[in-house]
Amino acid sequence: MSETTTTSATDDETLLARARAALWQAVSAGDEPAATRAVFAALDDGAATEHVLLEVIAAVQNRVGEEWAAGRLTVAREHAATAIHERVIAAMAHHAPAPPPGSAGAVTVACVDGEWHALPARLLAEVLRHRGHRVDFLGAHVPTPHLIAHLHQTAPAVLALSSSLPTRLPAAHTAITAVQAIGIPVLVGGAAFGADGRHARLLGADAWAPDARAAADVLGRGLPRPSPGAARLTVDDLPHLGDQEYTLVMRDRRGLVRDTLTALEERLPAMRAYTGAQRERTAEDIAHIVDFLAAALYTDDDRLFTDFLLWTGDVLEARRVPARYLDPALAAMTEHLKDFPRTLALLARGRAALRARDTRPPVPGPASHHER
Template identity: 65%
Template structure:
């Protein structure tokens, strides 16, 4: 039986201990601190959402600001995941199932699984039977699972906006299987605008709100004759399809042109050249999803964030401008794409640099 004290550790103190353990890549210290806090009476849901979740956000911010490496970021994320697993096994986290069944999964191609895992554990703490399927779940396998288990809802998580077209197909497929879909995560926008655009049944800004909403009232099941919102009129111009399909060629042409448009690139090392190609691929990906959602701000926000990340690594943010110009030249016959690229360039030149990054 766990020991209970009259006064549990403050979340701020626990967060400080965990952060020190995370920075030191000391998994044992992190797990020990979490279990000790639970033994002393800390609320498991609060530890998940008020301590571990913000610390994971801080890990992403530290990576974006170039204060930790990619390897450190991955190790820190793994430590947080194991801390969540340890919490889930603690006696104080065991709850009798008093509610229905929810499937929690990440969009196919989405590797950032911790937000979904946090939601799954919060729902379990509140008495739900939870099927947690983890990262990048292929839509056909998700739908097959729904047919086998008949959950009350699917909670679909997405952190990266480039997965929104896949999320759209997944939402539609789940609804066609008769299961309502609650979505969440940074990919769907801070106000849930893309959740509405893609026809999700509900959206929540965080795990606590999602759990509250599911407890308040069941999501209505789609009717057999449910008509999914899969007709986005702006896609009729085919710009999204053409840009998405031609991404390798666009990256190659812009990369080649940059050697003349941005002379500093001629002195890049092989590693720097590889990273430049990766950055260009991300730019084209975000351009494509901005075309899919018909939202200039999605692309402009990504460009602003990328500029901050580059600046933190000693690369001038202005180096993005010739890349956007070259991409605009290649897509001069695509009116929406050209407008989105202009919006990105304007955002880059009209606002001062901010603290680097808000996401991994």
């Protein structure tokens, strides 16, 4: 590499680092004009649009999530930062417009039914526009029947489907098989599909990418169209679902949450003094556990459930709530679901993972669990 190239790369990284610092300061303060100025300054100084999207905005958004998980950023401030980033991206379309579409194929970008985290999909849509694709961005939470009707009308070359939450994997599976049945290939991405893409392969997606740049590279090479035909049955891809445990757990979801909450109040007397708001938040936490348990049953992936429990334990301890408080909830679910062997095995592995992590000292944090 020449000295000129090295200097240029170093200058670019310095420019992007300066933009990241300025954008972080702006979104931390909820200052949208300052956030816009930070991004526009980087563009005006010569930073490539794709680099600003991914090395500045996406990087700061990742830091926002990390700060929330560590208890140093409130939910409201996290939502505000995301909203600022969305508006800054929209403003970039006027400040640094994408070139006219080239020969690259048309791509529809959408979030899975029930997936409200649209920023990763929006970042991909903008990267694709700047690489010459015609992009149809549908945003968050696109119900599969409406998605199929739209694709019949628009006939894109590819659907890029995004999901951040593993609990949306059953809905993603439905969308993947339905879209392929009308002859359109599906590229998937987002944290829901695993850092290694294992859930993308499991659900039969045509391609997977770990990030927006890799997704754009995949789409730039093109994807072959699947042969149109009848949608596959779920058990064709996931024969373990033949035991019906996923279906039965989801059917009893409300009762499972209710009974687990009641059992927790018996096991943890301090809960009897909870306010209505505290009790509601606890019920929401239990519902999240049930949803991840169901997703692990759907995919037959222990790690999906245990990783969620360990992450939840870290979040709780950042708010000065011991992670061991999760175990009574799992014990109550074990009693409720005693007739489901695969579910019991998952719960046992989750409890074992939590016992292993409980040997670590608590992580200090500024707020209690019920101040979230």
